[in-house]
Amino acid sequence: MTIKTTGKCLCGVVTYEVEIPDKPFYSGLCHCRDCQRYTGTAFASSLMVDNGGVKLKGKLKFYGKETDRGTFMERGFCPKCGSNVLCKSSDWDNQYVISAGTLDDPSVYNPRLNIFTRSAHAHAMDAGKLAKIEGSPAERT
Ligand SMILES: [Zn+2]
Ligand SMILES: [Zn+2]
Structure with a gap:
């Protein structure tokens, strides 16, 4: 079973439709140095899909x-x-890796593994243990 879903960039100039397989060949968090630099943050959340199922606008x-x-x-x-x-x-040859943060419905993304952990920021491995605030830091009680 594949899921048909949609996504877009921050400003909405680029939108897409994508078919996501039940078990993508890759769906995870990449901690390599290149992903850290191009995202500007600690890791890239992404998943691999067939490019034939991607319709870019x-x-x-x-x-x-x-x-x-x-x-x-x-x-x-x-x-x-x-x-x-x-x-x-x-x-x-026939794959794209879609950046998970651009998906309109985040629930369709199910990361299964961390890769390139040898270059992971220590905090990224422990992110689940950090204090949780539902909104901005200003809402801290
Ligand atoms: Zn944009
Ligand atoms: Zn990477």
């Missing part, structure tokens, strides 16, 4: 970089707001 601006493994990864950003929407790699 709006044009992404791609930025390409060689990986440690010698493959070439291209990350697609909204040219207006800069959100990363998806990535493609010279390693994958």
Whole structure:
């Protein structure tokens, strides 16, 4: 069973439809240094899908970089707001990796593993243990 769902960048100029399989080949949190830098945060939450099931509206601006493994990864950003929407790699013929934060319905994303934990920020491994506040820090009691 695949789920048909939708997503978009922060400003909404780039939107997409995507088919998500029950058990994607990859669905997880990547802690590699490249993902830390391109997201500007500790890890990338993403999932792999067949690119044939992705219908993009709006044009992404791609930025390409060689990986440690010698493959070439291209990350697609909204040219207006800069959100990363998806990535493609010279390693994958028919796949995209979709950035989970762009999904309209976060409940369709079920990460199953952490990868490249050798470069993980220590706090990212312990994120579940941090204090939880439902809104902004100003709402702390
Ligand atoms: Zn945008
Ligand atoms: Zn990564």
